Amino acid sequence: MTALSAAAERLRIRSGAYAGQTAGLARGHVQANLAILPADWAGDFLRFCQANPKPCPLLAVSEVGDPALPTLGTGIDIRTDVPRYRVYRDGVLTEEPTDIRDLWQGDFVSFLIGCSFSFEEALLADGVPVRHIAMNRNVPMYETNIDCVPAGRFAGKMVVSMRPMAPRDAIRAIQITSRFPSVHGAPVHFGDPAAIGIRDITKPEHGEAVPVEPGEVPVFWACGVTPQVAIRTARPPIAITHSPGTMLITDLLNTHLSVL
Template sequence: MPIGDYSEFKINLLDQAAPLRASIRSGAHTGTTSGLAPSLVQGNVVILPADWAADFLMYCQSNPVALPLIAVSEPGNPALPDLGHDLDIRTDIPEYQVFRDGERAETVTDIRDLWQGDFVTFVLGCSFSFEDALTRAGLSIRNVEQQANVSMYRSNIATRPAGRFHGNMVVSMRPFIAADAIRAIQVTTRLPKAHGAPVHMGDPRLIGINDISAPDFGDPVTVKDDELPLFWACGVTPQVALENARPPIAITHVPGKMLLTERLNEELAVL
């Protein structure tokens, strides 16, 4: 593609983000963001008081596969200008999960009334970003096919503790026939900021999942007899760490309902 054509293509892609976030901000879209805004980076979100932020930053740095850090806000500032020119983290996620003392207290679609002057926002890479790369490689994504949220499970894979944060990894699953599974591994390896290559393939019981038809988060999807389930590290992992660390308040996205940014997935790739 000529340089001029690519620049126009990129501008057209970025123009998708603002109206989609406006739809989320207005409450018109409160569902999953899987399959929305192909080619644009989606992010997992964790919002914490400033006195918890240093520990969580160390936790991200200690677990870059499960918690690939993309952006951190200034304390009290709901803007993330590197991710979107008009982005407001208080309104631009379809649904928020509010934790109080480690318990899942409530879900809301707007956190302006909950916002604190010391809140720090962390945005982490998301597997929805690599779904675009898999699709462009000619692979079919089951949760997108079935218009469902991706299946996510609590595993027995331990993360590396840091400060007050610890816990096992949450994984997301997508099934493929063997040849496509190999291709999926090749494609996602190039995207470490979107969790990179799978952490497990095959028998889910080996990573503590006894019933693949009953995900802990998201929706069940069909796994055919000739398919292998592939499991990637998932950005819901920090929610388990929040349950263990028990900060007085923390806010995340509801699993599968991500932050849409104005960054291109290609920016996350390792060439």
């Protein structure tokens, strides 16, 4: 965990001084997944998020062509304030820059989606261990066989993040995260990874693997990397997302997201 404020962390990222994962940065502040699309694709993507609130809980949508997000923080520039981006062209990942000012288009719309890093703070505060934070790793993320609800040109399978836990901690984690629907809410699965199409728990498609110790159960939450699967399927001419684990740090407080 760092002692820097959300604004200070964004400035550090904007300057190029930091391009790593953001778990544990600016403690207490909401972090957000990102998807940027041309305006003529934005309506379909908005409906996709509305149809799939577990993996795609919307926190904010920008004005067309505007890189600012005033409802999420003062002075945010979405072109520079994410540590690392992914650029998709016709559904194919082509590059992972740390700044997208030279790629910005006047018709771009930014979608900011809730991130499970927010509920991790509540887990830790309640004494529930979070292994990837303890190991200073990016959370492991897996592409599953769970279908998202299609909307317009967007469809695809759900991506999930995994945290191994003792059964008693898993029960408590379900209770705690159910209070945070705007950052994925309660898990979508726990137990046998094969039941949701995960062949090898040691080989996540995104992030870094963490060990599942004897007596522990893997617990899976819907993940904001899901839009990247939908973008690969829809194949817009250009789309820009965050690189998994490297989020926008907002001025919002995690405590304000709890519904109870």
